[in-house]
Amino acid sequence: MKYDTNNFQKDVIEQSFITPVLVDFWAEWCAPCRILGPVLERLAEKYKEQWKLVKLNTDLYPDIAAEYGIRGIPNVKLFHNGKVINEFTGALPEHMIEEWLRKSIPSKFSDMIEKAKKLLAEGKIEDAKVILEQVHNGDINNGEVKILLAKILVYENPKEALRLVDSAQLSNDTVELAEAITTMSQLFEKLYNQNELPEDSVKQLYIDAIKDLRDKKFESSLKKFIEVIRENKAYDDEGARKACIAIFKYLGEEHETTLKYRREFSRALYV
Incomplete structure (x- = not known):
């Protein structure tokens, strides 16, 4: 078959530095393999500009199969830059494989x-x-x-x-x-529709917190949102709570500001 290999290093490892390589670990006695194989070949032809298909018979190359931990077949592994970056086992339907490929194939960029x-x-x-x-x-x-x-x-x-x-x-x-x-984005939109916000003693503090967020004053914004939570957690459908979580996710869990205010935020929620 045109997708078979007798040089794994060249056809898979080295090739994967040029374009992603999908390796189908299979065997002739495996009924699901005979179902999956033609599907992968159709997709390989359809997406030949995006990735290459290599089929490896595990009976002929048991050492390679053992090296990559093949315990059940069919097993499909995606190689990129010499390493496995994703895989699946079993004969999946074609539409599911296409979805998996869409999410798994690295961009050429x-x-x-x-x-x-x-x-x-x-x-x-x-x-x-x-x-x-x-x-x-x-x-x-x-x-x-x-x-x-x-x-x-x-x-x-x-x-x-x-x-x-x-x-x-x-x-x-x-x-x-x-x-x-x-x-x-929804919070920033509220700045143009402040009159639609519920009247409450925390309203101005909430607006000021959004303004600080818009100005990328993250610490000041978090302080004010946390104060809103302490005074009226339910205000604007718990808008302050949602805003704090958004800021943490936007900055990243390891960002110094997130680390600094996460505990204070949690305390305010459960006081």
């Missing part, structure tokens, strides 16, 4: 995305934005890029940030940040 992430972490927002916009133009369906762009645009253009979030296919890595961006 992955190096640029990593560079943009690094720039964001360093606070070089405009430089990161330029790179992310370039990637977005070349890979318009990349959900991670949409969320990273939305993270920037939530301050410049909250409605566009929401549009990007709404159109993005989310992964486990992006869902919390997407929720944070959505919450922040």
